[in-house]
Amino acid sequence: DIVMTQTPLSLSVTPGQPASISCKSSQSLLHSDGKTYLYWYLQKPGQSPQLLIYEVSSRFSGVPDRFSGSGSGTDFTLKISRVEAEDVGVYYCMQGIHLPLTFGQGTKLEIK
Amino acid sequence: QITLKESGPTLVKPTQTLTLTCTFSGFSLSTSGVGVGWIRQPPGKALEWLALIYWDDDKRYSPSLKSRLTITKDTSKNQVVLTMTNMDPVDTATYYCAHVIAAADLDYWGQGTLVTVSS
Numbered sequence: 001d002i003v004m005t006q007t008p009l010s011l012s013v014t015p016g017q018p019a020s021i022s023c024k025s026s027q028s029l030l031h032s033d034g035k036t037y038l039y040w041y042l043q044k045p046g047q048s049p050q051l052l053i054y055e056v057s058s059r060f061s062g063v064p065d066r067f068s069g070s071g072s073g074t075d076f077t078l079k080i081s082r083v084e085a086e087d088v089g090v091y092y093c094m095q096g097i098h099l100p101l102t103f104g105q106g107t108k109l110e111i112k
Numbered sequence: 113q114i115t116l117k118e119s120g121p122t123l124v125k126p127t128q129t130l131t132l133t134c135t136f137s138g139f140s141l142s143t144s145g146v147g148v149g150w151i152r153q154p155p156g157k158a159l160e161w162l163a164l165i166y167w168d169d170d171k172r173y174s175p176s177l178k179s180r181l182t183i184t185k186d187t188s189k190n191q192v193v194l195t196m197t198n199m200d201p202v203d204t205a206t207y208y209c210a211h212v213i214a215a216a217d218l219d220y221w222g223q224g225t226l227v228t229v230s231s
Contacts, residue, residue: 001175037216039218041159047223048208048222049208049218050221051217051219060219092158094218096216096217099164099172100161100176101149101164101218103158103160104158
């Protein structure tokens with residue numbers, strides 16, 4: 001199984017400040033079709049996960065442009081340019097290149 | 113508008129079989145490239161993928177749980193059913209179903225259903 005490792009596991013951010021979460025995979029997520037199957041999800045308190053980013057850097061429908069994804073191969077980053085109160089929750093990365101699909105441990109974002 | 117909703121028992125006893133139903137709308141499981149997946153989350157813990165079923169009835173399971181899981185679909189009813197045998201307290205979790213596109217994009221999730229395993 002591909003192991004997904006996120007850092008940090010928690011972060012506290014002042015509103016308006018940036019935030020960054022790292023995700024590393026134990027194998028390359030680059031497929032022979034040229035796509036890289038790395039996803040980011042946000043699970044707000046008491047809610048189900050919602051897709052933020054697919055294939056490393058594509059924002060899902062309705063996701064604010066303050067969220068951006070980058071990276072390649074085995075190293076990926078989710079950035080929030082200016083954190084807002086509604087961004088609190090747990091962020092998960094997930095790989096979709098090989099079954100079983102696997103998720104990172106999650107990164108809890110809190111507002112200072 | 114794609115929506116999914118999980119249903120099933122909230123409490124099961126150890127060794128019993130769990131049957132969960134995902135009822136969805138806004139898409140058809142007969143459309144090429146579409147699937148439905150199941151994911152679970154023990155209280156306070158991370159997400160764990162369980163199973164996937166695609167429009168062509170291709171079924172995939174988590175290797176660690178494969179012997180206990182069965183996923184089926186009823187296209188006419190817009191439902192996907194997951195059964196898990198020999199339930200144990202460690203299987204206590206919120207179980208989610210999700211719409212799948214392009215092989216592994218879990219783009220829309222249900223609200224989840226909490227299943228507690230206890231005698």
